[in-house]
Amino acid sequence: MSLKALKLTLVKAWPGALWLIIVAGPLVILRVNEITGRVEFVAERVVKLLVGAFLAAFLWGLFRQLSGSPEGRKGNPPPLKRLGLSALIGAFISLKVNALNKSRLFWVIVALCLLFFPLMTSPYALKVATSVLIYIALGLGLNVIVGLSGLLHLGFAAFYGVGAYAYALLGHYLGWGFWVCLPLGGLAAALLGLALGLPVIRLTGDYLAIVTLGFGEIFRLLLTNLDVTFGPRGIGQIAPPGFFGLDLNQTFKPFLEANIGLNPAMDLNKVWIYLIVLGLVALSVKVASRLENSRLGRAWLALREDEIAARAAGVNIAFTKLTALALGSFFAGLAGVIFAAQITFINPPSFSFMESIYILVIVVLGGQGSIPGIILGATIITVLPEFLRGSDNYRLLIFGGLLVLMMVFRPQGLLKRGR
C-alpha cells in the first residue's frame, strides 16, 4: 500500500468520523446520574470521543482497502487478502503439510505435548484448556445440525444442560458414578433431541430456529422452577470421575510434585478430566470427519443445500433430520456430563440462551462446517474473553466488536471449508 493511498484513507475517514461523533456523541458525553436523575456533561470524554471516532473511521477505511471492498470481493481479488489472524492461519495451512505428516515423530511430539500439558501448567490454564475442549465437543455436535444439515438451532445449550443435569441428579439421588452417567447423559440428550425433532420435522428455516429457541428456554425455565432440580440454587459437590477406585490426589500427587515439579495447587481430578475430554475430542474429531463422507453425511449436506432436491433424489428427509438432531445432541450430552464433573457446581443460568449463541458462534466463526474451524472457533471464544480479562470493563465490548469485524472481513469464517 502506497503512502498516497494511506493519505487518501486518512482524508476519507473524516466524514465517517464526523458521522460517528454525531451518532455516538450524546450517549458518550451526556450521562444520566442514577441517584439525582439529572443529565451530566462528562467533559473528559470529549477528547476520547473525537479521537476514538476518527480512529475507528480510519481503521475501518484501512481494513476495507486492504481486504478489498467486501461487497465486490468475489469479482477481483483484493491486493492483500489475509490480515492478522487469518494471515497466521493461512500461513499454517500453506506450510508443507505432507512432509510433516510423513514424519511420525511430529505427531508423537504433538500428542505428548497435549498429554503432558497439565504437568507444565497451572490449574487456571488447565481449566481454560478443558473448557476449550468441551466447547470443541459442543461445536462438533452443533456442527452436525447447523453446519452439515443446515438446521438453524438456537437452543443447543439445553442438550448440554441435559447431560450436565443427568450426571448431577443421578449422582445426587442414586449415587451413580461418572462412567455410568457419561453414556447415559449422552443418550438422554439424544432422546430429547428426537423428542424435539418429531414435532418440528415440517418446520424449516427461522421457524425451526424459533422453536428450538423456545425449547431451550422451556428447559431452562423448568430447571429453575422445579424442586427436583433444586431450582436456581443449582447442584454442588458433583463427584469427579473415578479412576479405578483410587483417590488421585492422595496416590499420585506427592510423587508428581516431588519429581516432575507439578504445580502444588493442581487438582489431579481436573487433570484426569482434561485427559478424558482430550480423548473424547480426539475420538469425536475422528468420528465427525468419517461421518462427513459417509452416506448419512452426504444426505445431511443434500438436506442443507436443497431440501426438495434431496427428497427428489430419494433422501428420507425425516430420518435424516432426526439423525442429525439426535447425533448432535448426543455430543452435547457427553460434553455436559464432563462439564458438570469439571465445574462441580451447575445451575440453570449456565445453560441460557446466550450459551446456545456462543456455541453457534463457535461453529460459524471458525468456518462453517469445518472441523479445524470449530477447533479454532472454540479456542477463540474461550480464550479471547480470558485474554481480555485484564481490560476489565471493555472485555465484552471488544468481544462484540471483534465478532462483527471477523464476520465482515471473513464472512465465510476464518478457515474456509475445503469442499
Place this chain on the structure above:
Amino acid sequence: MNFFLELLVGGLTKGGIYALIALGYTMVYGIIALINFAHGEIYMIGAFTGLIASLFFSSLGLTGWALLALVIMVAALWAAMYGLTLEKIAYAPLRKASRLSPLISAIGASIFLQNFVLLTQTPNYLLFPDLASDLPGLSFLKPIAHLASPIQVCVIVMVALILAVLTFILKKTWTGLAMRAVSQDPLMAQLTGINLNKVIARTFILGSVLAAIGGVLIGCATRQIDSNIGFLAGLKAFTAAVLGGVGSAPGAVLGALILGFAESFTAGYFSGDFEDVVAFVLLTLILTIKPSGLLGQKIAQKV
C-alpha cells in the same frame, strides 16, 4: 369475572408492549430475511436517548404532549442513525454471504451496543419519567386506571396507529412497493431499477424509528431502563414476529397479543413460575400445526 377482565386487559397491555417492538422487528425481518438480534439494542438506545432528551427538555420547562412528541422525535432520530450505521457496518458487507454470517454479526453488534451503553451510561437501573401520566386530554381515562393506566392505553393506540401507517407505506407508496419487491426477489428488484442499498437503508431507518417509539413509550410504562432491556425485548419480539408469520405486520401484532394473553392468563390462573413455559409451549404447538406462522404466507419454494 372481574378478575378475568383484569387479566384480559393485562394481557392486552402486555401484548401491546411486545407488539410495539415486534413491528419494527418484523419489518427488517420481512425485507431482508435477517434475524436482527441488534433490534432490541436499538430499542434500548432509543429508550436511553429518550431519557436524556426528556430530562433535558423538561428542565427547559416543557410538559405535556409537546414534551412527549419532542422526546419521541429525538429518540427516533438517533435510533435511526444507529440503525443506519449498524446496517452499513455490520450487515451491508455481508449481503452475499451465507445466512449465518449476518446472524453472528448481528449477535456481535448486539453485545457491542449493550456494553457500549453500559460503559458510557451506567450498569445500574435508571428511573424513566412517566410522560403520559398527566397529559391534558387523557383525564377521561382516570376511571379505568385500575385496569390500564394512560400510558398503557397510549401503547395500544400507538400499535394500532403504527399498524395502519405501515400498511399504508407498504401498500400505497413507491418505497413500500420497492420494499416488497426486494423482499420477494432482491436480484429481480435490482433489475427493475430499484436501488437495493437505498431500500434496505430505508427499511432499517423505519425499523429503528419504530424501535425508538417503543423504547420511549415502554420506558414510560415500566418506569425503569437499563442497558440490558434490549435482550429480553428482542427475544419476545422475535418470538411474536415468527408466531404471527415472518414479515407480516398484522401477524406480528397478533403474535404479540397471543403471547401477552398466554402469559397473563398463565400467571393469573396458574403460576407466574410457568408463564414463559406456557408461552413457548404454545408457540411450539402453533408452529407445529401451522409451520409458517399464523398469518405468514406459504411461499412457494424455488426449485
Place this chain on the structure above:
Amino acid sequence: MTCSSPRRIVSAFASVLALLAFSAFFLINQGSLALAKEEGKFRLGFGGALLGNLASYGLSNRYGLEYAVIDQNKKGGLLGSQIEIVAQDDSCNPAQAAAAATKLLSSGVKFVMGHTCSGATRSALSAYGNNALVISSSATDNNLTDSGQHPYFFRTTPRDDIQTKIQIALIRKKNYKKIAILHDKGDYGQALAESIRQLAQADPGREVVVFEGINSGQVSFDAIISKIKETQAEVLVWGGYYNDAAKLVTQARRKNVNVPLIGPDGLYDPRFIVLAADAAEGTYCTGQVDHSQSALAMEAIKDHRSRYYTQDIGTYFFYAAGAAQSLFAALETVGQKAIDQTLAERKAAAEKAAKEKTPNQPPAAPVEPPRIEEVNLDFKAVKQFLNEKVVETVMGPVRYDAKGDIIGEGYKLFQIQNGKFVEVPMSNHLNL
C-alpha cells in the same frame, strides 16, 4: 477417498497447531504471572462482582478491603510483608466465580476475601476446596455455613434467617393473615422467599395465598398484581433485589393495589427509593446495622474519600474491612508461630551442617528468619484463632462461631418514610 485425504490432513494439522498456539499462549502467560510475584509481598485474593449490574455490591466489598489493606500496610504490613490484593471479577455468576477461584489459586493465593453473591460464593467454594481460606462480607445464604461442607469459610455479614425472623416478627405484630410472597427466581431471592414461607406456614391461622417467582426484567407485572388483589392478600413479601421490587410496587400502586411491601436488605438501598419514588412510601425492609458512627469508622470513611472522592462506600464497606482485619490478626499470630518454627528448623539444619563442615569450606551465611509469604500457614490454626479470639475491628468486635458465622451481628428493620429509611425500633414493638 483419495481426494478427501489431503484435506483431512490439513484439517487435523491446522487443529493441532491452533491448540498448540493456544497452549503456548498459556505457558507464556503463566511465565509472566510467576514474574509478577514480587519479593516481600503477601498476596491476598479478592473475588466478587466488579462488573455487571451487581457491581455496586462488589465494589463496596472491594473498597472496604482496600481500606483495611492500606491501613495494615501503613502499620508495617503483615509481620513486615506488605499486603497485595489480587482481584478477580465474577459478575456474581457461578460459572465465572469458579473460573475466578481457579485463577486466584493459580496465582498462589491462599486467603480470599469474597465472594459477593451467595450463588457465586457456593460455586467458588466448590472450586477452592480446602486450598484456600475464604471470608465473605456479603454472602448471606444460610446454607453456605449450615451445610458444613466448607470448613474454611467464614462471613462477617449476618445471615438470611436473621432477616426473615425480623420480617415474620413484623408480620405477627401487624397480624397479617393472608400473605403473598414473590421472588425473582434468583439464588438470593428464592432462598429468602422460601425461608419466610416456612415461617409463615408454621403459624396457625396464617396463610400464604400467593407464592410465585416472577421473571426478572419483565415489562409488566399486571397479571400477578391482579392476582394479589383477587386473593385479598394483606401484605406482599418480596425476595430479591431493589430493581424488580421498584417496578412491582410502582405498577401495583398504579393499579390501586396498596398492600404494604416487606423486603430484604436488597431493598435497603437509596436507589430503591429513587426508582420507586412515591410508591416506595411505607415499605418495610431489613437492613444492615450502621457501623459508620464510631471514631475508627469515621477515620476509615475519611481515608476512603481521600482515594475515591466520588464513590460511595456502599453497604458492605465495614463488613469487608472487618473481615480483613480479623484475618490479619489471625495471620499475625499464626504466622509468627510458623515463622518461629521454620526458623528453628533452619537453625537446626545450619548447626548440623556446621558440625559436618570441612575446614576449607567458606563460612555459612547467617540464618535469616523466613517471611510470612514463605511459610506454610496452617488453616486449622487460623480457624481456631478466628473461633476463639475476639478481634477489635472497624466494624466492632469480630468473632466467628464454629460454623463460620459472625457472632453478635444482626439486621435492623427500616421503613421508608418521606423518601428516607427510618429505623423501626424492634425491641419495643417486636417480640424477637
